[in-house]
Amino acid sequence: MIFAIEEINNSTELLPGIKLGYQIYDTCASxxxxxHVAFQLTNGQESVFLKDSNCSRAGTVMAVVGDSGSTPSISMARIIGPFNIPQVSHFATCACLSDKQQYPTFFRTIPSDQFQADALAKMVKHFGWTWIGAVRSDxxxxxxxxxxFLDAAQKEGICVEYSExxxxxxxxxxxxKVADVIRRSTALVVVAFTxxxxxxxxLEELAQEPSPPRQWIGSESWITDPLLMSFSFCAGAIGVAIQQSVIPGLRDFLLDLSPTEVAASSVLTEFWEDAFNCTFTENAESxxxxxxxxQNIKTLKSPYTETSQLRITNMVYKAVYAIAHAIHNTVCQETTFTSQCDKHIRREPxxxxxxxxxxxxxxxxxPLSFDDNGDPVAFYELVNWQKSESGLIELVTVGYYDASLPKGQEFYINRNISWVEGGTQVxxxxxxxxxxxxxxxxxxxxxPICCYDCIPCPKAEISNETDSPDCFPCPSEFWPNAERNDCFPKPVEFLSFNEILAIILATFSVIGTCLAIITALIFFYHRTTPIVRANNSELSFLLLFSLTLCFLCSLTFIGAPSEWSCMLRHTAFGITFVLCISCVLGKTVVVLMAFKATLPGSNAMKWFGPSQQRMTVVSFTFIQVLICTVWLVLSPPFPMKNLTTYKEKIILECALGSAVWFWAVLGYIGLLAVFCFVLAVLARKLPDNFNEAKLITFSMLIFCAVWLTFIPAYVSSPGKFTVAVEIFAILASSFGLILCIxxxxCFIILFQPEKNTKKYLMNKN
Incomplete structure (x- = not known):
């Protein structure tokens, strides 16, 4: 401070011709x-102190530099503030002093702890530490x-295990007790705001019984103190520090001390005696x-002579210059080439x-300027305690924190950091x-929120971020992978021609088709024989044709559903089966009419001849065609993706469009089948050497049993097995008809031709 004042007093630019005076008080950090000092300052100085008549005789001081501590600064600010005496501190960092309601005249050249707290919180967050301990000066x-700091840390998601x-x-x-808390804690990182x-x-207490390795994070108050660097277990400490600076001429000024000047000052005397281990007073006991x-001070190596890393010293220097500039602006007028200052003008604080x-x-x-709170722009160096080759701890600047930069860019590291126990990894x-x-x-x-368990996501949900608080479901057509950290498209399932089940069903369908065609060829080749002509060969050929279509329509159920295949499979199935049942019904009625015709006076065959049989088949089939047409016009089947039956896959299937018309088609088939079955049962005991009625009864019994079983199986079968059940029912009922009827x-035609005669046919016994 003295150096700065002398530099200003000798300046021709700042306060030319005006001398600044000073008086130094020691508040003893109390x-x-x-x-007490504040009251002395406000009460003014004794007149004996102002001997030069050229000096302005202000009743109180113009400004105060200090204090270095926040608590003493608060005490002073509350007293001198009402008197409008400006106070510029070089080291009081408490964020509370930015409150202009309580401390209106307080300024400082060192940043507020609010900036420091934010910088420390961002540093902790930057290195990924979420579990820390905290100690502070009371x-x-x-x-x-x-x-x-705790408020800033909470916003960054950092948890504090203890705060002592x-x-x-x-x-x-x-x-x-505080040392024991640090030793027992699980947090590796300790933030010390002391x-x-x-x-x-x-640190002296911790040195007596060393704790497990701890990564120390320091505030600017202690992180640059050379005396604390003797505690080797703190190597690797990192923290924020006031920017290093160079003050030209200061070292020469400090070293320009004569023994006379030292002896005249109690402060310098104490320093000199301690530095050189000597005394100015003769004492027998010493x-x-x-x-x-x-003693030559130029050969002395001590913090006093070390001016290469000035930090707080520069804050004092800037405080003095800030006050000088303020006084200059009140008493001086700037001209083109120089400043004109009124030496005799009286100015108030x-x-x-x-x-x-x-x-x-x-x-x-x-640079220096003050914001509305009296604070300067915050700029910190990030410093690290690194062990040198000699084993001593050195202070190394590894980066900086500049609060004036855009958000997210304030923090910057440009050198490697040495961590606790000399580690190179964070x-x-x-x-x-x-x-x-x-x-x-x-x-x-x-x-605290930083202590948690990791629970796997539910079956249908994923989390694709580290430390995700929630799992979320995949889109409807996607499904989680095994690790449940990503969604992939659900596999699409339908009864494909490549599957074994589809191949088996298709094979049986082809076999049934071939069987129907072979049977038709056999019947056509032996069409003149009695066994073929006995029961309306025209209906037999029509029945074989419809059975061929039934076998073939089962193939439309295999493969990926499309708009046309969905409409074709259900309507073709409904129409061909009605045609088939109509033919069987016609054959059953023929058997009954044939028996009635043998009775005396019966004219039954007249009313159910070939033309009536054709009309019956056409009429019954036309009704089904009409039902299917209305179904297709009003609400036809259509392909759809079934996302509900299975959550992990998509079922491609044909939606019915209108379930009412679907069950109308099935119901009509069932009605004809039951009617046919009843007639066949009634005709089963009629004398017939070829057992036509019995064979129809067995075939319709199988048909009805298959379709009665089909209904619950169809409703309960999932996915592609629904289609498989439907194909199985078509094939089973078709095979039942062709084999039983x-x-x-065919066996008689091929292997028992002796029975294929009119004589055998007419033999009622």
Whole structure:
């Protein structure tokens, strides 16, 4: 501060011709002492202090630089604030001091802890630490700073295992308790928002019984302190620090000390005696030698002479210059070539305070301005405690944090970081390991949100992000993979010609078709024989034709459903089966009429001759054609994707369109089949050497049994098996008809030709 004031007093640009005076007080880091000093400042100075008549005789000081601590600064600000005395602190960082309602005249050249807290929270988040411990000084600096950090950490999703406070004047047991909490904790990372004096007591306690390795994250108050770097177990510590700076001429000024100047100052005397281990006063009890003037400060190596890494020192330098610029703006007028300053004008602290709000300057490449809260633009260096080859801990700058940059770009690392125990990999500090994709987080009861269990997603849901709080279902036509971290299209299922089941059914369909054709050829070749002519050969050929169509229509049920195949399969099935049953019904009626015709006076065959038989078949079939036509016009079957039967696959099937018309088609077939079955039962005992009535009865019994069984099987069969059941019912009933009605006759035609005679046919016995 003295160097800066002397530099200003010798300047021809800043306050030319005006000298700044100063007085230094030591608040001893005490709020009470700071309050006492504040009262001294507001009460004005004794006249003996202002000897030069050219000096303005203000009753109070124009401005105050300090204090270095937040608590003393608060004490001072509350007292000098009502008097409009501006206060510019170089090291008081408490975010509470940004409140202009309580501290209207407070300014500072060091950033507020709110920025520091945000920077520390972003740093912790950047390295993936979600489970941390926290210790703080039990002071305004530590309490307000940690409160800001915890608030920022919560927004970043960081959990705190413990938060302990202590102060350097606390009892040994209290500090030991804090150390024990750190030792027993599971969090690897410890964020310390402490003053350097408090931190020394905690590290000394931890050094007595070293804790498991801990990654220390430090606030700017202690992370750059060279005395604390002697604690080797803190190697790898990382934190935010005030920007390094260079003040030209300061080192020469510090080294320009004569023994006379040292002896005249109690502060310098104490420093000199401690640095050179000598004394200025003769004391019989002291073993120290006398300071005889031979000590050379230029050969001294101590923090006093180390000016290559100035941090807080530059904050003091800028504070003095900020006040000087404010005073300059109140008493000086700028001209084209120089500044004209009124040496005798009287200025009040309030005028300096008003000017300080708008002060903006740059010194040695370091700009300074104040926002509405009296805070400067926040800029921090990220520093790391790294062990050198000699084993000593060195402070290395590894990046920076610039609050003036756009959001998300403030944090930057440009050098490798040495971690706890000299590690090169970022240490892991989490309460629970990250949940991989395919699982979701479930919080553990009674624990912070960072402590959770990873539960696999349900069968139909996925999570494709790490630490997903929820699983979500796939789109309707997609299904999760085995890991349940991605959706893939559901397999489409239908009765394909490539499947074994479809091949078997198609084979039987072809066999049935061939069987019907072969039977028709046999009947055609022997069409003049009695067994073929005995029961209306025309109906037999028509029945064989309809059975051929029945076997073939089963093939339309195999393959991917299309708009045309869906309409064809159901209507073709309904019409061909009605044609088939109509023919069987005609043959049954013929048997009954033939028997009635043998009775005396009966004229039955006259009313059911060949033309009537044809009309019966055509009429019954036409009704089914009409039902199918109405069905196709009003609500035809159509292909659809069934997503409900199976969740994990899509069933391609034909929707009925209108279930009423579908069951109308089946119901009509069933009605004819039952009617035919009843007539066949009535005719089963009629004398007939070829057992036509009995064969029809057996065939219709099989037909009805198959279709009665088909209904529940059709309703309950899932997916492609529904189609398979329908094909099976068609084939089974068709085989039942062709085998029961035509197989015995073919057997006689081929293997028992002696029975294929008119004589045998007429033999009623």
């Amino acid at each position: 709020g009470l002492v700071a309050a 002071s305004d600096y530590g309490n307000y700073g940690m409160a800001s 406070s202590f102060y350097r004047t606390d009892s040994q047991s209290k500090i030991q 003053a350097f004096g408090d931190m020394r007591f905690l 073993n120290k030698r006398l300071c005889d003037g031979t 309030k005028q300096v305070f008003t000017a300080l709000k708008n002060t903006k300057f740059s010194r040695n490449g370091y 240490p892991v500090s989490v309460c629970s390991e990250s949940c991989p994709p395919g699982t979701r987080k479930v919080l553990q009861k009674g624990k 035509f197989a015995p006759k």
